Amino acid sequence: MQAITDKTNTNVAYLHSNMILSLDEEVIGVMLGNCVFSNGKTVGKVIKDKLHLSNGKIIGLVGKLGEKKNVDEIKFHTLAWGIISSIKNHTCNWIEEREEWDSQDFLQHFN
Secondary structure, three states: OEEEEOOOOOEEEEEEOOEEEEOOOOEEEEEEOOEEEEOOEEEEEEEOOEEEEOOOOEEEEEEEEOOOOOOOHHHHHHHHHHHHHHOOOOOOOOOOOOOOEOOOOHHHHHO
16 A cells, blocks of 8 residues: 655555545545546546646655555455446546645545
8 A cells, every 4th residue: 555645744545456545445536547537537647656636736645655454355446446437538638747736635636
C-alpha cells in the first residue's frame, strides 16, 4: 500500500493494486494507467507521484510502497469493477502540471 498525502503531509487515502482507498478502506477511485477515475468521471492523472486534477492543480502526493495490510481483495476488486463499469469516457486529456495545490479537500474530488 502507498499512502496518499495532502498539502499538509497528512495521509488522506491509500493506493493499493490500482485502487484508491479511503482511510476507512473503502474503494473511492481507480487508477488505469496513470489516469484516475471515480464515480464514472475522470478525476485527473498521477504524474511524477503527484495526483493532478484535470486543471493541473495538485490534490495529493503518492508515497513510496509502504506496509502490507491484509485486505479483502475480492470485496475491493468488486467495488473497483463497479467504478470501472461506470466510466463513460476512458480517455484522459493532456494535463498541464501546475505546482499549485487545489483548495478543496482530497476526498471532495471522489464524491
